[in-house]
Amino acid sequence: MRLLFTSLGAHGHTLPLLPLTTAARATGHEVEFATGPALHPTLREAGVEPLTAGTSIREGMISTAHGLFGTAPGEPGFPREQNCPASSRRPSAGPCRTVFSPT
Incomplete structure (x- = not known):
């Protein structure tokens, strides 16, 4: 299943979702995460493919x-x-x- 997570481009909105994205990916789901570009490096470090959405x-x-x-x-x-x-x-x-x- 393909899953798309989204959040505001802020650490307090994005970081709490990372355990869910990691768990979903570990169970075989294809995971992408849409947020502001400032959080893309953090998402890549967690192994999640970032997509740009909204503004910072x-x-x-x-x-x-x-x-x-x-x-x-x-x-x-x-x-x-x-x-x-x-x-x-x-x-x-x-x-x-x-x-x-x-x-």
């Missing part, structure tokens, strides 16, 4: 920042802190701030 978390964050602010971390004009609208503030938490760190 960093690329997704940059795309979101461009949509929200018109710029991204490390680019001119990117705000270090952006106040949240008053409607999103939680009374017990004080002011709401979204903080991005450059690269």
